[in-house]
Amino acid sequence: MxxxxxxxxxxxxxxxxxxxxxxxxxxxxxxxxxxxxxxxxxxxxxxxxxxxxxxxxxxxxxxxxxxxxxxxxxxxxxxxxxxxxKEDGAGAAPAGADYTQDQKEAVSRIKKCKDYYEILGVSKEAPDGEIKKAYKKLALQLHPDKNKCPGAVEAFKAIGNAVAVLTDAEKRKLYDLHGSEEERISARRRNHGHQEYNYTRGFEADFTAEELFNMFFGGGFPNQTVYTRRNGRWQRNTDEYQQTRQQQQTGGYTIFLQMMPILILIVLSMMSSLFISDPIYSLHASPKFPVQRKTLNLKVPYYVKENFHTEYQGSLRRLEITVEEEYVNNLRHACYREKNYRETMLWKARNFGDRDLFTKAQNIRTPSCDVLNELQGRA
Structure with a gap:
């Protein structure tokens, strides 16, 4: 270079x-x-x-x-x-360092800057051409491959942010309006009594500092990236980007096809629920099932709708068998719970040696079991 x-x-x-x-x-x-x-x-x-x-x-x-x-x-x-x-020794590197005094002073100067205009060394009325020219000069001096001074990477990012904001009409306008307020709130920090520039404040660049450097100096972009400026903004158009978009679209279609069987099952279940008819009977009285009936065999009470005689067209004998099976199954479950509770209380009374509790446990009734035994006796 x-x-x-x-x-x-x-x-x-x-x-x-x-x-x-x-x-x-x-x-x-x-x-x-x-x-x-x-x-x-x-x-x-x-x-x-x-x-x-x-x-x-x-x-x-x-x-x-x-x-x-x-x-x-x-x-x-x-x-x-x-x-x-003095001039002979101005550009000499400090002992043991691989950078010059000029490079160190350039980094130190940017650390003390208060805004993007001061970083690039231009006025607030400077046109884009002057801003870009100032950036090129500083970029050659602060590029990390050239400048090994501590803080050079941050300074290089700072000039990248500065040129990205000040060459964008919308961002520059917003920066001119709100920059001073941001400086007071979050852009400046106190470090050992000195004000230093916060490189992350303000409006961030759309690209990395290295990409901006390549755009200005014609460097080769990775993955054949081409940057164009449209409507006052930098836009990227790359073969890889287009391929990635195509892959994303293809991946979306693939996921949709994979999810298709699940979606079909969901739709079918929703449709089937629409075609499920109301039950013919209920074992408990309700406003919907107010009419009481009893099965012919076990005399099990059940309840139907008021229009049962006109609406139901099936076999009444088969319906009553279904009612009796459901009723007996409910009794069996209830009887099991009652016996289990009674046995638990008896075990507790024996374990604690409590005679009163043991007597109470023995007197616990099991009505469902009694009804079930009665039905079995009828059968």
Whole structure:
């Protein structure tokens, strides 16, 4: 990238300076860094020169240093010398770090910004062209592949959010209206007495910071993604996205087909409930079944509707057999419950040694069992 080339040229200049001063180790260090950033023939030639330099050359260069320094001191004003020395060390990386002081200052500046305009360094009246130009400049400086300074990733996300909001007419309008209120409520946080920018505040971008970077610099998108701007908004149109939509639609049809048998069963059960007729009789009197009748065999009482004689067209003998079977089954269940309760109370009385409770348990009656025994005697 162009930024790498500029930094490599600066490293070569520093290497030449140190080589002139006889500091071969420092010169070699900056030349190797220049080769890593942006390989060039000039850096290779200087590295070969440093490697081939002998002790005599080093001594001669060391003797020339006082004369060159004296000439520069006599011909250059003191303020200019101080300025040049300051510029020579401004872009140098801190000891043991793989980032420059300029990169660190760029990240630190964005941390102190209060809004998106300040992040990009543009005015609130700046057009889209100026905003995009400012973003490109900062993106090259803050991209995580280029800037290894702590906080560079967050700063890179911040400029991505800024350009996404400020180049969208609707989002920019809302941001201008409500941004200051959000800053007071949630956009700013206090950290050791300093106000820092909250990178997650405000309106989020539609894409990731890396995708925005690729859109502006023509980088290849993963999965052949193509972004277009329509009606003031970025829209994505990808082959994979279309395939995913088709797969989702196909999957929906598949699920529908799988659920079809269950839906059919549900519909059939609902329809069958509509065709179920009311019962012909009831063992208990009710407004719907007010007329009492008795079976011919066991004399079991049951109740029918008022229009039973005209509505029922079946066999009366078969109906009474059904009534007697249901009545006897109900008695059997009730008798079982009564006996079970009586046996439980007797066991409890024996377990606690309670004579009164034992007497009461023995006197518990079982009316359903009595009726059942009576019916069995009739049969």
């Amino acid at each position: 162009e930024v790498n080339k500029d930094e490599a040229d600066r490293c070569i200049e520093l290497a030449e300076k140190y080589l002139t001063e006889g500091q071969k180790d420092k010169a070699e260090k900056f030349l190797l860094k220049a080769e890593r950033l942006f390989p060039s023939q000039k850096a290779k030639d200087l590295l070969a020169r440093v490697s081939a330099a002998g002790e005599g050359d080093t001594a001669n260069e060391a003797e020339d240093v006082p004369r060159k320094r004296s000439r520069s001191n006599t011909t250059t004003p003191p303020r200019r010398v101080a300025k040049e020395q």
